[in-house]
Amino acid sequence: xxxxxxxxxxxxxxxxxxxxxxxxxxxxxxxxxxxxxxxxxxxxxxxxxxxxxxxxxxxxxxxxxxxxxxxxxxxxxxxxxxxxxxxxxxxxxxxxxxxxxxxxxxxxxxxxxxxxxxxxxxxxxxxxxxxxx
Amino acid sequence: xxxxxxxxxxxxxxxxxxxxxxxxxxxxxxxxxxxxxxxxxxxxxxxxxxxxxxxxxxxxxxxxxxxxxxxxxxxxxxxxxxxxxxxxxxxxxxxxxxxxxxxxxxxxxxxxxxxxxxxxxxxxxxxxxxxxxxxxxxxxxxxxxxxxxxxxxxxxxxxxxxxxxxxxxxxxxxxxxxxxxxxxxxxxxxxxxxxxxxxxxxxxxxxxxxxxxxxxxxxxxxxxxxxxxxxxxxxxxxxxxxxxxxxxxxxxxxxxxxxxxxxxxxxxxxxxxxxxxxxxxxxxxxxxxxxxxxxxxxxxxxxxxxxxxxxxxxxxxxxxxxxxxxxxxxxxxxxxxxxxxxxxxxxxxxxxxxxxxxxxxxxxxxxxxxxxxxxxxxxxxxxxxxxxxxxxxxxxxxxxxxxxxxxxxxxxxxxxxxxxxxxxxxxxxxxxxxxxxxxxxxxxxxxxxxxxxxxxxxxxxxxxxxxxxxxxxxxxxxxxxxxxxxxxxxxxxxxxxxxxxxxxxxxxxxxxxxxxxxxxxxxxxxxxxxxxxxxxxxxxxxxxxxxxxxxxxxxxxxxxxxxx
Numbered sequence: 001x002x003x004x005x006x007x008x009x010x011x012x013x014x015x016x017x018x019x020x021x022x023x024x025x026x027x028x029x030x031x032x033x034x035x036x037x038x039x040x041x042x043x044x045x046x047x048x049x050x051x052x053x054x055x056x057x058x059x060x061x062x063x064x065x066x067x068x069x070x071x072x073x074x075x076x077x078x079x080x081x082x083x084x085x086x087x088x089x090x091x092x093x094x095x096x097x098x099x100x101x102x103x104x105x106x107x108x109x110x111x112x113x114x115x116x117x118x119x120x121x122x123x124x125x126x127x128x129x130x131x132x133x
Numbered sequence: 134x135x136x137x138x139x140x141x142x143x144x145x146x147x148x149x150x151x152x153x154x155x156x157x158x159x160x161x162x163x164x165x166x167x168x169x170x171x172x173x174x175x176x177x178x179x180x181x182x183x184x185x186x187x188x189x190x191x192x193x194x195x196x197x198x199x200x201x202x203x204x205x206x207x208x209x210x211x212x213x214x215x216x217x218x219x220x221x222x223x224x225x226x227x228x229x230x231x232x233x234x235x236x237x238x239x240x241x242x243x244x245x246x247x248x249x250x251x252x253x254x255x256x257x258x259x260x261x262x263x264x265x266x267x268x269x270x271x272x273x274x275x276x277x278x279x280x281x282x283x284x285x286x287x288x289x290x291x292x293x294x295x296x297x298x299x300x301x302x303x304x305x306x307x308x309x310x311x312x313x314x315x316x317x318x319x320x321x322x323x324x325x326x327x328x329x330x331x332x333x334x335x336x337x338x339x340x341x342x343x344x345x346x347x348x349x350x351x352x353x354x355x356x357x358x359x360x361x362x363x364x365x366x367x368x369x370x371x372x373x374x375x376x377x378x379x380x381x382x383x384x385x386x387x388x389x390x391x392x393x394x395x396x397x398x399x400x401x402x403x404x405x406x407x408x409x410x411x412x413x414x415x416x417x418x419x420x421x422x423x424x425x426x427x428x429x430x431x432x433x434x435x436x437x438x439x440x441x442x443x444x445x446x447x448x449x450x451x452x453x454x455x456x457x458x459x460x461x462x463x464x465x466x467x468x469x470x471x472x473x474x475x476x477x478x479x480x481x482x483x484x485x486x487x488x489x490x491x492x493x494x495x496x497x498x499x500x501x502x503x504x505x506x507x508x509x510x511x512x513x514x515x516x517x518x519x520x521x522x523x524x525x526x527x528x529x530x531x532x533x534x535x536x537x538x539x540x541x542x543x544x545x546x547x548x549x550x551x552x553x554x555x556x557x558x559x560x561x562x563x564x565x566x567x568x569x570x571x572x573x574x575x576x577x578x579x580x581x582x583x584x585x586x587x588x589x590x591x592x593x594x595x596x597x598x599x600x601x602x603x604x605x606x607x608x609x610x611x612x613x614x615x616x617x618x619x620x621x622x623x624x625x626x627x628x629x630x631x632x633x634x635x636x637x638x639x640x641x642x643x644x645x646x647x648x649x650x651x652x653x654x655x656x657x658x659x660x661x662x663x664x665x666x667x668x669x670x671x672x673x674x675x676x677x678x679x680x681x682x683x684x685x686x687x688x689x690x691x692x693x694x695x696x697x
Contacts, residue, residue, distance in 0.1 A: 016247040016263050018336015021377055021464075024577055025584045042336050043688070067247055068266040068503065068615065098502040099468070099607040115607075116501045117467035117597040119588050 007131055008058040012040040012049045014077065017067035022094065022116070026062065029120035035127070046076040053081075053089055059131050060090040060111075070097050070105065078108045090130060094118070162593065167422035168380035170545060176537035181544060189435070190540070193489070193530040197438035199431050199543065200531035201489035202454040207527035211239075212485075213492040214517045215292055215458070219244035219268030220504050222619035223279040226269040229510070230284070236511055237518055240492060241323075243280065244268040244294040245303070250332070251687055252299045252340045252678075254671040255620075256627045259688045264620040267504070268294075272627045272669045274313075277306040287316050291323035292458070292492070296370060297340045300327035301349040301677075302670045304356070304366075305660035313665065324365035324414060324458075327353045330391050330567070331370045334377060334576065339687035343567055345678065349656070351398040356657035358399075358409040365456070366409075367395060368416045372460045375418035378580035381429040382546050384418060385436065386553025387572065390563035396445065406445045410452035419481040419488070420462045426481070427533055428542035430457070430488030436547055458492035459485035466501045468607040470596035474498040479516050486526050487533055493517055504613045512610075627669070634667040642666040643676055643695050650680040 011027045013020055020042060027039045038056055040049065053061050065073060074093065081087050087109065094114040097105075102113055112126055164172050173180065184190070191197060194204030203209050216238055218229045230241055246268035248260035254272045255264045264270050271277050284291075295303040304325055308318050329346035350367065357366035371388030379387070392413070399409055417433070419426045437455035441447040461481035466474040475498045482495050495513040497505035505513065520526060533539040557566050566572045586592040593599045642663035649659040660673050675685035675693055685693040 013336075016251055016253075016259060017267075018247065020336055021576075021580045025580050028577075028581055029584070043339070067263060069263050072262045096501055096503070098499075098612045100612055115468045117469050117587075117594065119598070120584060121588060 007035045007060070007127060008038070008056065009035050009060050009062060009127065010038045010040060010049070010053045010056060010058040011062045011064070012044045012052070013042045013064050014044050014046060014049055014073045015065065015067065015069045016043065017065050017069065017095075018042060019066040019095075020064070022066075023062075023064040026064070026094065026120060026123060030062075030124065030127070033124045033128075046073060046080055049077055050080040050084060050086065054084060054086050058089060060092060060127060063091065063093040064095050065093070066096040068096065070095065071101060074105055074110060075108055078110065090127075092123075092126070094123075163591070166381075166425045166542070167420055167592075168382065168425060168546075168549075170425075170542075170549075172538075176541050178537065180537055180541050184540070190534065196442070196450065196453060197435045198454055199435040200534045202434070202456060202491075204530070206489055206530035207486075208530075211521050211527060212490050213240035213290065213458075214238055214514060214521070215240035215242040215492045215494055216510060216514050217242045217244050217294065217460075217494050218510075219246060219294070220613065221265040221269070221615050222623045223269055223271060223276040225265070225616065225619055227280050227282060229507070232507060233510065233514060236514060238514055240290045240292060241284070242292040242294065242494065245296075245299065246270050249303075249670060250295065250297045250299055250337055250340065252297065252302070252670060252674040253686075253688065254627055254669045255623045256631075257671060257686075257688070258690050261620075261624055264623060265615055270623065270670075271303065271306055272623075272671075273630055273667055274306060274309055274664050275626065275630060275667075276623070277310045278313075281307075281310055286311050286314065287320050289322070291321075292368075293323065293325045296326040296328050296332045296335070296373075297337045298329045298345055298349045298674060298677075299340065299670060300325055300329060301353050301657060301660060302664070302673050304353050305657055305664045305673070306670075308361075308657075309661050309664040312661070318361055320363065321361050322363045324368055325353065325357075326370060326416065327367045328370045328391065328416075330394055331373055333567070334573070335373055340674075342681070342683060343564065345681050345683065347394060347398050348681070349677070350395055351402065352655045352657050354395060354399055354409060355402060355404065355655055358404065358412065362412075365412050365414045368414045368458060369395070370416045372416045372418040374576075375420065376462070376464045377576040378464070378583040379576060380549075380579070381420070381422075381425055382432075382549035383553050383575070383579070385429060385433045385546070385550040386557065387563075387575075388415065389433075389436070389440065389550075389554060390557045390566070394563050400445075406441070406447045407449040407452050410441060410445070410447055411449060411454075413452075413456070414491075415455065415457040417457045417459050417485075417490075418462050419459045419485045421465050421477055421481060423480055423484045423487070424533070424539055424542060425546070426484035427488045428539055428546050430485075430490075431531075431534075431539070431543045432547035432550060433457075434489075435543075436550060456491050458494070459488075459490045460494045461485070461496045463496055463500050465594075466496060466498070467594060467597050468501045470602065471498055471502070471607050471609065473596055474500065475512065475516065478513065479520075482516055482520055483524075483526065486520055489531060499608050499610065499613070502607045502612065504615070506608075506611050506613045508610045509613075630667060631669070638666045639663070639668055640695065640697065642668055643672065644697065646673060646676050647680060650677045
């Protein structure tokens with residue numbers, strides 16, 4: 001991304017999972033760290049998320065799932081991004097996700113997964129570092 | 134082995150004596166309660182206004198029930214050991230229920246998954262990927278039959294956790310199965326969560342518009358009051374509110390605000406307070422500050438008793454008794470150093486029991502990672518059993534009563550919770566607080582505050598912001614797998630059912646449901662009939678939704694199949 005421009009981040013809750021305490025806190029923290037955050041809200045389909053990411057020209061997509069649906073929903077999003085030629089958008093996620101699933105999610109191209117107990121500064125640092133590369 | 138691990142191993146070998154010595158002289162970093170109240174170093178007789186024991190505290194079993202709702206508490210009956218179960222298909226869930234029944238559980242407790250709570254059938258396009266991941270979907274009477282198979286419904290106590298407007302369908306499905314099996318429904322014992330108003334805050338807004346929440350929630354309450362006298366028809370969910378990050382007094386204040394929405398509606402319908410209030414129950418959180426949680430429960434009991442007597446004119450003592458189940462705090466658990474969660478859960482369960490709980494669910498240690506494995510589930514149940522059978526906490530009612538500290542903290546929480554209720558009143562009452570999203574804003578600002586405390590060390594969590602170690606494995610006892618095969622089978626079974634039903638019978642039942650909704654009648658009898666005619670969750674709710682002017686499908690993806 002070009003320097004000087006504010007980092008644009010799309011935050012979304014895919015699927016039916018309604019746990020949104022964490023995602024709202026993360027959205028607020030990124031905003032306070034000077035990023036432009038678009039919170040797409042609850043109940044987004046993978047296609048809606050990918051379209052919004054492209055339309056909004058974001059640098060990264062943050063996904064939150066606490067319902068266990070990450071193993072089916074994350075791959076769909078990654079595959080739609082690829083189909084639309086938008087694989088350069090960084091995807092990161094968080095939620096109730098066992099460590100054993102991380103390897104598979106990362107092999108799909110997901111940059112990082114942040115679980116409960118993460119310091120919000122770790123997410124900010126991660127985005128600052130990764131998006132500056 | 135990673136570099137950090139090597140360094141840690143080296144440290145262990147060589148010892149970390151500087152920190153060790155520092156730890157010897159260490160003082161606690163904070164002297165505040167979890168909810169942020171400054172505490173004194175010791176509490177004495179003069180720390181409370183002159184006590185009027187009979188009026189403010191009284192023996193357990195005596196108004197205002199500060200010390201408990203039964204005079205002998207656990208000597209009369211232990212709390213119900215009721216572990217929540219909901220996993221995969223109705224058959225998978227049934228298996229886990231059987232497993233817990235073989236290991237000393239004492240109350241059945243099943244939870245709806247996200248698809249069922251949203252009011253979707255298992256074959257709904259939004260549901261097929263998510264069926265069974267967070268609970269169980271009961272689409273039709275067939276699923277409820279599978280779930281309850283061979284279980285003596287006339288003798289067990291069953292807690293049905295469906296919170297959204299889908300509670301109305303759950304109740305209809307349970308009653309329909311009991312009727313078909315030949316039971317007299319009047320003897321059914323158990324509870325249904327049925328608190329659709331609060332469930333918008335759990336992300337189920339599309340299924341829980343406010344007017345429909347009050348309508349269907351109250352229909353269940355009214356129906357049970359008249360037909361299932363042993364059934365607890367709501368468990369107003371203060372727990373879910375607390376999990377948003379709010380404080381102990383906010384949990385009580387907002388919870389009571391929502392409870393009063395239902396009570397006011399039932400009174401508007403012409404019911405007498407003493408006719409229905411004896412079956413009103415609550416779901417309470419127990420977070421990790423033991424004394425504050427006990428004080429909260431004691432304050433809630435006293436406040437509820439007075440509210441029912443003074444505001445609503447209740448005369449039956451049972452109407453004034455704050456009955457509650459506890460769910461230990463899911464949001465206090467973390468994936469870092471996961472076995473530590475067992476300790477947190479045990480302390481929280483202790484608080485619940487010291488507070489005089491009626492029914493307890495202990496989280497399993499793997500809650501922040503996945504649904505509980507069988508081993509983790511059993512370990513959670515064992516936590517309850519150790520409390521019940523080894524520790525001696527069941528011997529004496531309200532063992533902390535009379536403690537200068539706990540009595541003082543009880544007064545403090547009561548005072549603060551009244552302030553919260555006053556704030557709600559000042560914005561125009563709970564319905565208005567919800568409509569204007571005032572309550573949403575309170576939740577969000579508290580959640581941000583809690584995260585700040587975690588980030589800046591204002592609240593310490595072992596393994597997260599203190600005593601951190603290289604993370605090894607989040608689920609040492611394995612990860613619960615949800616069989617995608619059984620989910621697919623359930624979806625297929627629903628599709629088959631929809632092809633093979635007696636459509637005339639179904640259409641008649643759906644018409645009646647629509648007419649009854651239109652005529653502002655209680656819809657539960659029509660829902661029972663429609664369920665017995667193989668009508669499904671989505672169809673029943675969709676029909677009622679349309680009458681209220683909402684889209685048939687909460688996800689606005691499919692249309693009503695009924696064209697008449």
